[in-house]
Amino acid sequence: MxxxxxxxxxxxxxxxxxxxxxxxxxxxxxxxxxxxxxxxxxxxxxxxxxxxxxxxxxxxxxxxxxxxxxxxxxxxxxxxxxxxxxxxxxxxxxxxxxxxxxxxxxxxxxxxxxxxxxxxxxxxxxxxxxxxxxxxxxxxxxxxxxxxxxxxxxxxxxxxxxxxxxxxxxxxxxxxxxxxxxxxxxAASHKFRVEFHGKTAHAGNSPWKGTNALDAAVAAYHNVALLRQQIQPDERIHCIIEVGGTAQNIIPDYSRLSWNVRGPSMTTADALLKRVKACIEAGATATGCKLNYIPVYVEDMATLGQKILFKRPKGGSGSxxxxxxxxxxxxxxxxxxxxxxxxxxxxxxxxxxxxxxxxxxxxxxxxxxxxxxxxxxxxxxxxxxxxxxxxxxxxxx
CATH class of the missing domain: 3.40.630.10 (Zn peptidases)
Structure with missing residues (x-):
């Protein structure tokens, strides 16, 4: 009761x-x-x-x-x-x-x-x-x-x-x-990291011997940047390059990016994630790098003089x-x-x-x-x- x-x-x-x-x-x-x-x-x-x-x-x-x-x-x-x-x-x-x-x-x-x-x-x-x-x-x-x-x-x-x-x-x-x-x-949210593994080489003497992991990261980032034109207004894609190399005259053999893919529901977020992964994988294919995903787990106030809105119709893009x-x-x-x-x-x-x-x-x-x-x-x-x-x-x- x-x-x-x-x-x-x-x-x-x-x-x-x-x-x-x-x-x-x-x-x-x-x-x-x-x-x-x-x-x-x-x-x-x-x-x-x-x-x-x-x-x-x-x-x-x-x-x-x-x-x-x-x-x-x-x-x-x-x-x-x-x-x-x-x-x-x-x-x-x-x-x-x-x-x-x-x-x-x-x-x-x-x-x-x-x-x-x-x-x-x-x-x-x-x-x-x-x-x-x-x-x-x-x-x-x-x-x-x-x-x-x-x-x-x-x-x-x-x-x-x-x-x-x-x-x-x-x-x-x-x-x-x-x-x-x-x-x-x-918003529903998928958070994950991506690693690209390539092969190091001297960038001046023999760059053809290397497999550039930074190129893979940049290609993936650019592919997704193009994808952003074709997504819904309530969908979001965020990314930063966490690791891109150590010296400009060495072909980087490792790069890492951190991603966040958001949608208004799990269904839309899952569908967008699939498209984002295709862009990322294309970067690996184009550069010959190996790809690895790293998943990240993703009425009483009125008595206090506070005016609280029950629900705002428009959803938020945060998660x-x-x-x-x-x-x-x-x-x-x-x-x-x-x-x-x-x-x-x-x-x-x-x-x-x-x-x-x-x-x-x-x-x-x-x-x-x-x-x-x-x-x-x-x-x-x-x-x-x-x-x-x-x-x-x-x-x-």
Whole structure:
């Protein structure tokens, strides 16, 4: 049965009070994560900071879980439905927390603490889990966690929940006063690397003896650049050359490229991937190089004075490994606003600065209160849990 109006308000007060009480510590943790950016699967400071704090609060914490050094989980409760909060905390190379994962970790941590307090105080049945998910930025950490059983058995998990920061100007339109999004359709994504192996030779004395791996990389890149003219507006192809050689007078015998192929659905992304691979393989054929693929795993906010859009009709071109989770268990991936300069979005050095400001922390904390209430609703309200499951089961591939 759903919580009564009185119990619901009791739960909200308990959640808000507990998160507000913990806010000084949460603010310190947020600042610490922001000032110690770490790359995929190397988030040792974040892992230590988050687990130590959870242990200090008396939660049962497991470190280095599911075969990943920097994954962790904290849990509460036994039996009944289960809700998992997902925490991200990795950063981007050179530009740090330009995607605001310090805020994601803080928001999920706060939501877990707030929901746990209300759950214990009101004797709400069910289970809560905070799952530390490393390597969202290109590492596909959640995909590895899925394979390792972190979300198994799937029928045991009623919802996986998280929220992501997004530039305020991208959420608000025409002064509509929005401060967040409850959901947006993201793109399916294939991430992989490609190696070309050739044969080295002196570029001045005997270039004909070599097989140029850089030429293969350039040919593949150029082929795909031509392909971009013939793809749909909601499809994307990204690439960088990571390795191209060591000296200009030596024919390179090795090159490596990093690719990301995106489409609005798995069907379209798979079809585009096939076309991209044909372009890459043509580069190998033209130069005589050997080719090798390296796969990479790929209503409560209103009470806080926040205006949240339920769903924006137009999908986004970004992607996240939380999408992998959403194909495994019912999932929620919301957005909360971070004030930025006009035209400054995620993966921009200026967004790094914005993600470290107090205004961003306030937004993350407000989002945490909403996520905590969402988790409690899923635990106690059969209708919400069933509708989430029905929505999941009708997921359009």
């Amino acid at each position: 759903p919580l009564s109006a009185i119990d619901l308000e009791q739960a909200r007060v308990l959640v808000n009070d507990r998160i507000n009480e913990a806010n000084p510590d949460l603010h310190k943790i947020n600042k610490a994560l922001h000032s110690h950016p770490e790359l995929a699967y190397k988030e040792y400071f974040a892992h230590e900071t988050l687990t130590t704090y959870l242990e200090s609060l008396g939660f049962v914490v497991k470190r280095s879980t599911y075969g990943l050094e920097t994954s962790f989980e904290a849990s509460l409760g036994q039996g009944g439905r289960q809700v998992v909060f997902c925490a991200e905390y990795d950063a981007l190379p050179e530009i740090g927390h330009a995607c605001g994962h310090n805020l994601i970790a803080t928001a999920s941590l706060a939501a877990f603490i707030g929901a746990a307090h209300a759950m214990v105080t009101l004797s709400i049945p069910g289970r809560l889990r905070l799952l530390g998910t490393p390597a969202e930025e290109g590492g596909g950490g959640k995909a590895k966690l899925i394979d390792a059983g972190a979300f198994n058995p799937p029928e045991d998990i009623a919802a996986a929940i998280m929220a992501h920061p997004k530039a305020l100007y991208l959420i608000q339109q025409d002064g509509d006063g929005l401060s967040g999004l409850a959901g947006i359709r993201l 996240t490994d939380m999408g992998n989770v959403s194909h495994h268990v019912p999932s929620f991936h919301g957005y909360f606003a971070v004030p930025t300069e006009k035209d400054v979005g995620a993966h921009n050095p200026k967004f790094t600065a914005a993600a470290g400001r107090d205004e961003a922390h306030v937004s993350a904390i407000e989002s945490a209160k909403g996520m905590a209430m969402l988790a409690l609703r899923v635990l106690v309200d059969d209708t919400i849990a069933k509708e989430a499951l029905l929505d999941f089961e009708s997921l359009d591939e």
